[in-house]
Amino acid sequence: MATDFKSIPIIDISPLVAKCDDPKRVQDPDVLEVVGQLDQACREAGFFYVKGHGIPDSLIKDVKNVSHKFFDLPYEEKMKIKLSPAAGYRGYQRIGENITKGIPDMHEAIDCYREITPGMYGALGRVIEGVNQWPHDPPYIKVLMEEYISFCTDLSRKIVFPNTNGQNAPENDIGCGAHTDYGLVTLVNQDDGITALQVRNQSGEWISAPPIPGTFVCNIGDMLKIWSNGIYDSTLHRVINSSPKYRVCVAYFYEPNFDAAVEPLDVCKEKTGGIKKFGKAVYGEHLASKLETNFV
Ligand SMILES: O=C(O)CCC(=O)C(=O)O
Numbered sequence: 001m002a003t004d005f006k007s008i009p010i011i012d013i014s015p016l017v018a019k020c021d022d023p024k025r026v027q028d029p030d031v032l033e034v035v036g037q038l039d040q041a042c043r044e045a046g047f048f049y050v051k052g053h054g055i056p057d058s059l060i061k062d063v064k065n066v067s068h069k070f071f072d073l074p075y076e077e078k079m080k081i082k083l084s085p086a087a088g089y090r091g092y093q094r095i096g097e098n099i100t101k102g103i104p105d106m107h108e109a110i111d112c113y114r115e116i117t118p119g120m121y122g123a124l125g126r127v128i129e130g131v132n133q134w135p136h137d138p139p140y141i142k143v144l145m146e147e148y149i150s151f152c153t154d155l156s157r158k159i160v161f162p163n164t165n166g167q168n169a170p171e172n173d174i175g176c177g178a179h180t181d182y183g184l185v186t187l188v189n190q191d192d193g194i195t196a197l198q199v200r201n202q203s204g205e206w207i208s209a210p211p212i213p214g215t216f217v218c219n220i221g222d223m224l225k226i227w228s229n230g231i232y233d234s235t236l237h238r239v240i241n242s243s244p245k246y247r248v249c250v251a252y253f254y255e256p257n258f259d260a261a262v263e264p265l266d267v268c269k270e271k272t273g274g275i276k277k278f279g280k281a282v283y284g285e286h287l288a289s290k291l292e293t294n295f296v
């Protein structure tokens with residue numbers, strides 16, 4: 001459960017990044033210190049900034065620049081890669097197409113997922129089968145984004161892995177309505193100079209998460225809440241951009257496999273009175289139910 005946090009901690013995760021795959025990491029005091037800080041941040045806020053993450057700064061900037069270039073294109077151009085159920089909900093999501101609690105979100109996006117071939121997950125996976133739709137202009141966007149996704153996947157694994165022991169008012173008119181994220185952890189790469197992301201604390205106050213150069217904002221999602229048996233909560237957040245400037249955020253969502261059955265880990269159940277607070281959730285079902293109800 002989120003506490004009455006007033007700010008979001010910044011955690012230097014460089015020891016973890018360096019030693020995550022070292023079997024002796026569990027005895028390393030620097031790694032243990034980082035894991036302790038991550039644990040505290042997840043318990044108190046469900047949100048934290050990470051620095052020392054090792055993703056090249058140039059790549060972090062390039063993905064935002066290329067996104068600005070795409071969203072600057074005329075509407076007809078962007079609609080050439082229009083998101084649809086037939087395209088596995090991949091592609092360009094126009095302004096107002098995504099609905100949060102009945103209100104259209106005033107944002108646009110390119111949505112992409114791990115590519116899923118027909119039949120890969122049987123009937124469960126049908127909703128998301130397909131390949132990602134990347135624009136032809138700017139031409140290098142696909143390669144750049146795929147490189148970025150690969151870095152983010154590796155970083156997210158490093159953040160999540162040590163904590164799990166390796167087991168597997170219409171406020172929306174200037175942003176995105178209050179929601180929790182669906183998966184395990186989100187890495188938010190937002191434009192510098194505009195504060196728009198807000199996180200709700202236990203008393204209902206909205207705490208800003210301004211961009212801090214060289215960092216990602218990280219937040220935990222619904223599946224980590226289940227895995228941890230509620231020790232960690234997926235904190236409600238929203239986006240309100242009241243600046244006159246167009247804002248880009250490249251959000252990466254680290255999620256369980258589509259067919260993963262997620263349920264509270266025994267170690268977390270023991271720490272919370274021995275009772276499972278959540279039943280089993282098949283991640284693909286959770287995602288599919290969101291996709292099928294999110295869009296107009
Ligand atoms: O724009 C942001 O800063 C965060 C967006 C977000 O919360 C999301 O895409 O889930």
Ligand SMILES: [Fe+2]
Binds near residue numbers: 179180181186237
């Ligand atoms: Fe979010």
